[in-house]
Amino acid sequence: MSSKPVSIIVAALLPSFGIGSKGTLPWKLRKEMKYFRNVTSKVSDPTKINAVVMGRKTWESIPEKFRPLPNRYNVIITRQDLTKLEKEVGVSYENEINDALIKLQKLDHIEKIFIIGGAEIYNSSIITQLVNNLLITEIKHSKNVEVEMDTYLNKEYILNNFEKRTKDELQSFIGDMDLGETETIVEGDFEYQYEFYTRK
Numbered sequence: 001m002s003s004k005p006v007s008i009i010v011a012a013l014l015p016s017f018g019i020g021s022k023g024t025l026p027w028k029l030r031k032e033m034k035y036f037r038n039v040t041s042k043v044s045d046p047t048k049i050n051a052v053v054m055g056r057k058t059w060e061s062i063p064e065k066f067r068p069l070p071n072r073y074n075v076i077i078t079r080q081d082l083t084k085l086e087k088e089v090g091v092s093y094e095n096e097i098n099d100a101l102i103k104l105q106k107l108d109h110i111e112k113i114f115i116i117g118g119a120e121i122y123n124s125s126i127i128t129q130l131v132n133n134l135l136i137t138e139i140k141h142s143k144n145v146e147v148e149m150d151t152y153l154n155k156e157y158i159l160n161n162f163e164k165r166t167k168d169e170l171q172s173f174i175g176d177m178d179l180g181e182t183e184t185i186v187e188g189d190f191e192y193q194y195e196f197y198t199r200k
């Protein structure tokens with residue numbers, strides 16, 4: 001049944017939708033990290049689990065003691081020969097994002113599917129009809145100084161093909177999770193909002 005929602009979840013710096021600088025994130029946002037963990041882990045049916053889909057470079061940059069990301073089915077997209085990869089519990093490997101998403105749609109114990117990075121996986125999957133939602137944490141530098149970025153989401157494609165939904169629609173998508181009282185969260189030099197986009 002292909003009724004499982006497939007969502008990209010990412011934090012991006014406005015206005016350019018920057019998502020990385022020299023392979024790292026130019027911010028450390030503790031509450032935002034908690035949002036990411038809670039949204040990707042939470043299921044409404046306790047007999048199910050969500051899947052997180054990521055590129056190999058993202059997988060390899062998670063410290064070994066923190067991977068696989070707990071309470072989620074980790075799927076890694078890699079060009080490596082799949083027969084040479086050792087099997088780990090809660091982890092599967094695929095060569096193509098499309099193959100991964102189609103296989104996940106058929107797994108009954110999977111509830112939601114989240115694409116968690118990196119840039120290559122975001123920008124190649126977003127242009128396929130397989131991705132329905134974007135959970136973008138929109139970040140602004142509170143002092144409006146230039147933050148050096150070298151990796152971006154496909155902003156033009158997003159604005160032409162997706163539209164921003166209301167906070168209520170975000171809330172109903174993620175279920176009963178406290179999003180905090182204020183729309184804007186301030187952490188260090190950054191302020192940000194959790195946004196929810198769906199295809200037009």
Ligand SMILES: COc1ccc(Oc2cccc3nc(N)nc(N)c23)cc1
Pocket residue numbers: 009010011032033036058059061062115116117135136137
């Ligand atoms: C290096 O490995 C990883 C790098 C990034 C990653 O994704 C995130 C990490 C931390 C916070 C995140 N916040 C949002 N909104 N979206 C993501 N994809 C996040 C998950 C793993």
